[in-house]
Amino acid sequence: xPSTYGSKRIVVGAHYGLRDWLAQRVTGVVMALFTxxxxxxxxxxxxxxxxRWAGLFAQQWMKVLTFCVIVSLAYxxxxxxxxxxxxxxxxxxxxxxxxxxxxxxxxxxxxxAVQVLWRL
Amino acid sequence: xADTLKQRPEYRNLHVTQLFTYRLPAxxxxxxxxxxxxxxxFLFLPFLVWLFDASVTSEISYERFTSLFRNxxxxxxxxxxxxxxxxxxxxxxxxxxxxxxHLWMDVTHSTGLGFGRQSAIVTLVLTALIxxxxxxxxxx
Numbered sequence: 001x002p003s004t005y006g007s008k009r010i011v012v013g014a015h016y017g018l019r020d021w022l023a024q025r026v027t028g029v030v031m032a033l034f035t036x037x038x039x040x041x042x043x044x045x046x047x048x049x050x051x052r053w054a055g056l057f058a059q060q061w062m063k064v065l066t067f068c069v070i071v072s073l074a075y076x077x078x079x080x081x082x083x084x085x086x087x088x089x090x091x092x093x094x095x096x097x098x099x100x101x102x103x104x105x106x107x108x109x110x111x112x113a114v115q116v117l118w119r120l
Numbered sequence: 121x122a123d124t125l126k127q128r129p130e131y132r133n134l135h136v137t138q139l140f141t142y143r144l145p146a147x148x149x150x151x152x153x154x155x156x157x158x159x160x161x162f163l164f165l166p167f168l169v170w171l172f173d174a175s176v177t178s179e180i181s182y183e184r185f186t187s188l189f190r191n192x193x194x195x196x197x198x199x200x201x202x203x204x205x206x207x208x209x210x211x212x213x214x215x216x217x218x219x220x221x222h223l224w225m226d227v228t229h230s231t232g233l234g235f236g237r238q239s240a241i242v243t244l245v246l247t248a249l250i251x252x253x254x255x256x257x258x259x260x
Contacts, residue, residue, distance in 0.1 A: 025226065028219050035216060050175075050182040057176050077165075080158045102162075109165045116173045 024079045027072035034069040058120045066117055074110040078102065146240035153244075154218045157211035164208055171205075202258055209258070210251045217243045 003009045041056050042048060056062055081102045089095045134142060144152070161168075174185035189205075192198040221239050225231065230239075 025223060028223065032216065032220065050179050054176045054182075077158070077162050080155075081162055084155060084159060105162075105165065109169050112166075113169050113172060116169070116177060120176060 020079045020082075024076055027076040030072040031069055031076065034065055037065065054120065057117065063117055063120070067114060070110050070113045070117075074106045077106055145237065146244065147236045150218050150221070150240040150243050153214055154222075157215040157218075160211045161208065161215065164204070167204070168208070199259075206251075206255050206258055209254050210247070213250045213254075214243075214247045217247055 038056075046052065057066060082099060085095050085098050085102070089098060171185065174181045174188075176182075187193075188201050189198045192200065221243055224239075225235075230236075
């Protein structure tokens with residue numbers, strides 16, 4: 001009888017669950033690092049006004065990092081909201097509608113944020 | 121036979137009316153608050169992107185950004201928006217610390233009852249302290 005658990009288990013299936021579980025953690029780490037990076041920048045001496053705040057996001061490395069965070073946030077929130085709908089909304093039709101709204105909501109916000117970023 | 125079958129207790133999911141009487145242990149609170157804070161951040165995402173947009177786009181839009189909290193907008197006073205941001209700060213800090221706790225448990229396989237309880241209490245207390253400190257900066 002092949003084992004269905006542990007390190008010697010037979011690995012089968014499409015692994016959508018594992019992939020999303022892992023993606024949620026990886027994207028979480030990206031956002032956590034971004035949070036720390038922003039806090040470190042803000043704690044540097046000097047008055048915090050428009051120039052310093054906008055200047056922070058005008059740098060190319062910060063734009064790339066922020067872009068990664070925007071994409072990560074969308075994926076992370078998608079997995080989380082899908083989990084919530086799966087747990088509390090049982091009728092398939094209603095759940096599908098909510099999932100579609102979630103995707104539109106997230107893609108819309110992500111697009112807007114990217115537009116703001118590359119206008120700088 | 122039929123009578124004994126009828127008397128068997130049946131444990132179902134929590135009913136809405138039981139929400140406020142059900143005693144939840146600390147890890148349970150962290151668990152449900154992770155969901156609540158995540159959903160709140162999701163719902164207010166357009167507002168957060170607007171804040172980002174206004175705060176970085178130009179000095180004029182930055183003025184609009186600070187004015188929202190000084191003078192309010194759309195007939196709503198400035199403190200109302202501060203209150204919303206205060207709630208979102210709580211959600212962010214709660215989700216951040218509870219998320220790091222999740223990652224820590226995954227990486228170190230800390231699945232014991234003791235660690236779960238202690239780290240949950242640390243999460244709740246730390247979140248409250250940081251949120252209050254940032255809230256003080258926001259309001260005063």
